[in-house]
Each structure stands twice: as C-alpha cells, then as structure tokens.
Amino acid sequence: MSDPGSGFLLKILAPDGASVRRFHLGPGEHLVGSTSEAVVRIEEPGISRRHAQIQVCADGGAVVRDLGSKNGTFVGGRRVREAALCGFTMVAFGSTQAVLQPADPARTDVLLAAGESAGTSPAVLKQSAGTSPEGLTTQGLHPLERLAESLEEILPSLAEGLSTPEEAAAELAHRWIADLPVGRVEILRRGPAGESVVAAASTLDAVPRNAVTLEVEGPDGWKLLLRAPSSARLEPLRPLLRLALASLAARRRTLRPVRPAPPAEEAEVSFPTGLGHEMVRIYRQAGKVARGDVPVMILGESGSGKEVLARWLCSRSRRAAGPFLAVNCAALPRELLESELFGIEKGVATGVEARPGLLERGSGGTVFLDEVGDMAPETQAKVLRVLESPVLYRVGGRTPVQVDVRFVAATNRDLETLVEEGGFRRDLYHRLAAFEVKLPPLRARREEIPSLAAAFLHRETAKSGAMSPGITRAALGALVRYPWPGNVRELQNEIAKAALLLEPGEPLDLHHLSPRVRQEPAAPHSLTLEETVHQAEREAFTVALAATEGDAQRAMELLGVSRTTYYRKLKELGLG
Structure with missing residues (x-):
C-alpha cells in the first residue's frame, strides 16, 4: 500500500458541484474512464471507456495523457494529448471537472506553470527513447531548458524588428509564468519618472507570503523580478535572464538612438490597463493606423x-521619438490660438518677441488638436493649408517655414452636423478624419470601472504616503452603478477626493463617496422583473470580471456559479 503522504490526490467534482470523489494515486500508472477496469472510474456522459491515464513519476511530478478520448482531456483549460504537471492543477475529462494536487499538503504551495495561470499552455512532456514507464520523470522539463526554449522562440522576432521590446517583454512574462516555477513575473524599465512596469504576469493562485524575490538587473535600467517559493532553482537561470534583458535594451536603443529626457507627463504614457472588450478592439485598430502618418480624428x-x-x-508610431504637443482649441481666443499654433514674429505688437508655434516646435512628432470643433473658421483655413502643404507662416511673418507633424484631433461635438450647418469646413473635416474613432462613454464600458478606480486609488495613496487595503464591495458596487456623466475624469476626481478622507489603514467605503455617487439610482417605471434581474446580473459579472482581471476560475468562485452557468451568462449578458 502506498504512503498516503506521497503521490497525488485527484478530486472529481460532481456535475452539480454538491459532492467530491477523492482518489489517492501512488507512483505508477492509473487509468481514468468509465470501464470497470479504471482506477478512477467516472460514469458520466462524455467519458470514454479508456479516457485518460495519470502517471505519478519518480521525481514527484505527474503526467496526464489522453488515450484518444472523444471529448478530450484538458489541463489548465487547454486540451492536451500529454502534459507534465506538478503542484495544484485544474484538469477536466470531457466536461467533468477535477483537481489534481500533491497528496502531501506541504507541496501544495509549489508554484508551477502547468494549470496555474489562466490562458497558459501546460508543459509538453519530453521522454527519451527507451525510458521505462516506471523510471519516467519530468526532468526533461528543467527550468533552464524551458527558459532557453522561450528565448529561442521570442528573441529572434525582436532582433529582426518584427516585435517591439514591449511586445516581446509581454510574451516573455506570460511564457515564463507558464514555464518556470514562479508565482509572479515583472519586467520593469527605469525612466525619468522612476521605474515603470513594462510587462507582468501572475499564476492563478496568490503567491504565498513566504515567497522570495529574485532580482535580475539588466542594462539601461531594465530589471526583472521573479516571485517564487524558493530561489534555489532560479539562480542558475541568471545568465539567460540577463541575456533577455540585454536583448530588450539593445532593441530599445535601435528604436530610439537619441532622445532627450521627456517631460514627466509624456514619460507616463503607456498602454491603459483594464480595458473592456470594445476598447481593446478600438486600441488594436488604432495601433494598426499608428504605424502610418494619416491624421486621426477621435470622437467622444x-x-x-x-x-x-x-x-x-504617438507612442506606437514612428514619431515616438519626437515631441507630443497638445493644445485645447476651445480654451483660447482665435488670435492667441493662431499664435500658439503658427508662432509669431518679432514686432507684431509692442514688446512681442519672435516665438515658434506648436506646429514648428512639433516637427518630427505629433500635434494634438483637442476640441477642434470649437476652432474659428479663419483658423480652420490656415490649418487646412498646412495639411495640404507642410508650410506655414508665423503670425506677422512673410518667410515660409517647413514643418513635419502628424495631426491627431479630438472633439466632443457632432462634427458631421457642424459641417452640415456650416460651422466646420467640410474639406478640413475629411482631411483630419482620414481615420476616425469614436470612444464609448464610461457608462457603456462599466467593466473598466473597478480597474480604473483601483489604479486611481493606488496613485493617490502613493502621492500622499497613505495606506489603504483597497475598495470595499459596497463602494465598488456604487461606482459601477453610477452613470459618470463626466466619464473617466469624473471618476478620477471622485477617487482623489475620497482618498483624502481615508484614515490610515482604512479601505475606501461607501461613506467616503459623494452623495450623488452612493445613492441608489431610481429605476424606470417600465423596468420589468426580467430586466431588473438582467441588470443586476450584468453588474455582478462586470464587477467580478474586473476584480479578477478576466480570470475565469477566480470569477466563478467570486460569483459562486458553475463553469457551465458562467459561460452561458457571459454570452447572454454580452460580456463574452
């Protein structure tokens, strides 16, 4: 009889989630299926007679093999033919869910890629020819070998310019969380505004408190942080990890060979976190257009x-090394706006000195015309001339000045209606709107509110040095329900105000919010019971998705629903 503390424990979950069957699997091979010969017998629809095999190996790992089943074997949500596992892992035989974990409780804290990170692939087993089943181990999947394979696959694309350092860093982070015995990966870069996270990935489960951090320094301010239960298996990886950071730094230097330190507000530009499905689609589409030079019109x-x-x-374009200059066309009278855009010559008025405008200073970069719908007709004509011929004249000047800028414009007004009414030039509209994108209001993308609120709270507490564990469920519910007529800016101001009211160590709760935010919205008279339930379910799923950053397993646990119900509701609510 095998030692109950050795091997693995397989927990089969009943379809209704009401009961669990446990099987202790000692070293050796164990058949899973509906046949009476199976060690793990599952008499459920969709289970083949000889469905799968679980082999507990000599080194404490396990191997899951599909035996040609009709409905498949899954590890970490992905269908596999063969996968090497260690530590806590979610598996499924057809639609029957199960948990495979070490029988020794002390080993359940092991952080290994297979099955621990949503969306990552389980490691594929490697077996040398002639190896007997009894002596099979997972040694062929040593972290050093996995790391080398990840670099061989990802770094060539970086060197050839097929991916940016940020894209390669994101690929590496998610690959390493899948391939290395770590719980969290962070790739950082130090800039004028301090260190910023370029890419990060975590396992499904929280990293144990006793985890250690392995820090690897690279050139040009690049740094890698790995959180793991032990650094012993990671220390041999340092040379290859430094090579990866050096490759990221080298590619960054070729992209931006000479660039003065950007102002703080420019240095903070990064891909926004917590985007909803619609915003992800918009950003992906905009990213394709960013590579060109066509003007962009942003409506919202x-x-x-x-x-x-x-x-x-701007940060994704070939002009990323150039300046990004913005002007609010609604904030300045016509004369001041023209001098701000085109510059002014000396002597135009008493005491006036010659000064270049934004279009001149922005050569090689991007000029952002905010609230362009409020621009005076005379100024519109001058901007149109620069768009048609990259030459301008300063206010009061006679000498032509060559400029090279990319125009990005934005407005909250209905430009098509303005054009029809004669308030905006049709030719200028079509030139500026070579690519047009419309941003939905925050009330139409409520799934982003929890992530945005958490980010704003973190920023405010970091400024003040205050400590807060976060936002309560009640406050989060109120934030999600409120319609936010002022959109993200109003949310940011609300969190900033609430953060000032926090006592040390206090979470942001309902009473910290403004009365208009925390009050329950009045329900329309026509709202039926079905509509009320639909609205409540959508709100609950939205909060859960944002709070778990899209992690399906954690969202199911938070909502208390089965896997089948979870995915059915996602589809019904339009969130899938």
Whole structure:
C-alpha cells in the first residue's frame, strides 16, 4: 500500500458541484474512464471507456495523457494529448471537472506553470527513447531548458524588428509564468519618472507570503523580478535572464538612438490597463493606423479618454521619438490660438518677441488638436493649408517655414452636423478624419470601472504616503452603478477626493463617496422583473470580471456559479 503522504490526490467534482470523489494515486500508472477496469472510474456522459491515464513519476511530478478520448482531456483549460504537471492543477475529462494536487499538503504551495495561470499552455512532456514507464520523470522539463526554449522562440522576432521590446517583454512574462516555477513575473524599465512596469504576469493562485524575490538587473535600467517559493532553482537561470534583458535594451536603443529626457507627463504614457472588450478592439485598430502618418480624428464625450488614446497613438508610431504637443482649441481666443499654433514674429505688437508655434516646435512628432470643433473658421483655413502643404507662416511673418507633424484631433461635438450647418469646413473635416474613432462613454464600458478606480486609488495613496487595503464591495458596487456623466475624469476626481478622507489603514467605503455617487439610482417605471434581474446580473459579472482581471476560475468562485452557468451568462449578458 502506498504512503498516503506521497503521490497525488485527484478530486472529481460532481456535475452539480454538491459532492467530491477523492482518489489517492501512488507512483505508477492509473487509468481514468468509465470501464470497470479504471482506477478512477467516472460514469458520466462524455467519458470514454479508456479516457485518460495519470502517471505519478519518480521525481514527484505527474503526467496526464489522453488515450484518444472523444471529448478530450484538458489541463489548465487547454486540451492536451500529454502534459507534465506538478503542484495544484485544474484538469477536466470531457466536461467533468477535477483537481489534481500533491497528496502531501506541504507541496501544495509549489508554484508551477502547468494549470496555474489562466490562458497558459501546460508543459509538453519530453521522454527519451527507451525510458521505462516506471523510471519516467519530468526532468526533461528543467527550468533552464524551458527558459532557453522561450528565448529561442521570442528573441529572434525582436532582433529582426518584427516585435517591439514591449511586445516581446509581454510574451516573455506570460511564457515564463507558464514555464518556470514562479508565482509572479515583472519586467520593469527605469525612466525619468522612476521605474515603470513594462510587462507582468501572475499564476492563478496568490503567491504565498513566504515567497522570495529574485532580482535580475539588466542594462539601461531594465530589471526583472521573479516571485517564487524558493530561489534555489532560479539562480542558475541568471545568465539567460540577463541575456533577455540585454536583448530588450539593445532593441530599445535601435528604436530610439537619441532622445532627450521627456517631460514627466509624456514619460507616463503607456498602454491603459483594464480595458473592456470594445476598447481593446478600438486600441488594436488604432495601433494598426499608428504605424502610418494619416491624421486621426477621435470622437467622444469629455473625459472619455481621447487624449490618452492620442498619446498612446504617438507612442506606437514612428514619431515616438519626437515631441507630443497638445493644445485645447476651445480654451483660447482665435488670435492667441493662431499664435500658439503658427508662432509669431518679432514686432507684431509692442514688446512681442519672435516665438515658434506648436506646429514648428512639433516637427518630427505629433500635434494634438483637442476640441477642434470649437476652432474659428479663419483658423480652420490656415490649418487646412498646412495639411495640404507642410508650410506655414508665423503670425506677422512673410518667410515660409517647413514643418513635419502628424495631426491627431479630438472633439466632443457632432462634427458631421457642424459641417452640415456650416460651422466646420467640410474639406478640413475629411482631411483630419482620414481615420476616425469614436470612444464609448464610461457608462457603456462599466467593466473598466473597478480597474480604473483601483489604479486611481493606488496613485493617490502613493502621492500622499497613505495606506489603504483597497475598495470595499459596497463602494465598488456604487461606482459601477453610477452613470459618470463626466466619464473617466469624473471618476478620477471622485477617487482623489475620497482618498483624502481615508484614515490610515482604512479601505475606501461607501461613506467616503459623494452623495450623488452612493445613492441608489431610481429605476424606470417600465423596468420589468426580467430586466431588473438582467441588470443586476450584468453588474455582478462586470464587477467580478474586473476584480479578477478576466480570470475565469477566480470569477466563478467570486460569483459562486458553475463553469457551465458562467459561460452561458457571459454570452447572454454580452460580456463574452
């Protein structure tokens, strides 16, 4: 009889989730199926007679093999033919869910890729020819070998310019969380505004408190942090990890060979976190356009993130090394706006000195015309001339000045209606709107609110040095329900105000929010019971998805629903 502390424990979950069957699997091979010969007998629809095999190996790992079943064997949500596992792992035989974990409780804290990170692939087993089943181990999947394979696959594309350092860093982070015995990966880069996270990935489960951090320094301010239960298996990886950081730094230098230190607000530009499905689609589409030089028109309500998208476009373009200069066309009278855009010559008025405008200073970069719908007709004509011929004249000047800028414009007004009414030039509209994108208001993308609120709270507490564990469920529910007429800007101001009211160590709760935010919205008279339930379910799923960053397993646990119900509701609510 095998030692109950050795081997693995397989927990088969009943379809209704009401009961669990446990099987202790000692060293050796164990058949899973509906046949009476199976060690793990599952008499459920969709289970083949000889469905799969679980082999507990000599080194404490396990191998899951599919035996040609009709409905498949899954590890970590992905269908596999063969996978090497260690530690806590979610598996499924057809639609029957199960958990495979070490029988020794002390080993359940092991952080290994297979099955622990949503969306990552399980490691594929490697077996030398002639190896007997009894002596089979997972040694062929040593972290050093896995790391080398990840670099061989990802770094060539980086060197050939087929991917940016940020894209390669994201690929490496997610690959390493799948291939190395770590719980969290962070790739950082130090800039003028301090260290910023370029890419990060975590396992499904929280990293144990006793985890250690392995820090690897690279050139040009690049750094890698690995969180794991032990650094012993990671120390031999340092040379290859430094090579990866050096490759990222080298590619960054070729992309931006000479660039003065950017102002703080420019240095903070990065891909926004927590985007909803629609915003992800918009950013992906905009990213394709960013590579060219066509003008871009961004439409959307005030505070919906138009300038954030404009800055992101600039950072993804070939003009990323150039300046990003913005002007609010509604904030300045016509004469001042023209001198701000085109510059002014000395002597135009008493005491006036010659000064270049934004279009001149922005050569090689991007000029952002915010609230362009409020621009005076005379100024519109001058901007149109620069778009048609990259030459301008300063206010009061006679000497032509060559400029080379990319225009990105934004407005919260209905430009097509303005054009029809004669308030905006049709030719200018078509030139500026070579690519047009409309940002939905925050109330139409409520799934982003928890992530945005958490980010704003973190920023505010970091400024003040205050400590807060986060936002309560009640406050989060109120934030999600509120319609936010001022969009993201209003949310940011609300969190900033609430953060000032926090006592040390206190979470942001309902009473910290403004009365208008925390009050329950009045339900329309026509709202039926079915509509009320639909609205409540959508709100609950939205909060769960944002709070778990899209992690399906954690969202199911938070909502208390089965896998079948979870995916059915996602589809019904339009969130899948």
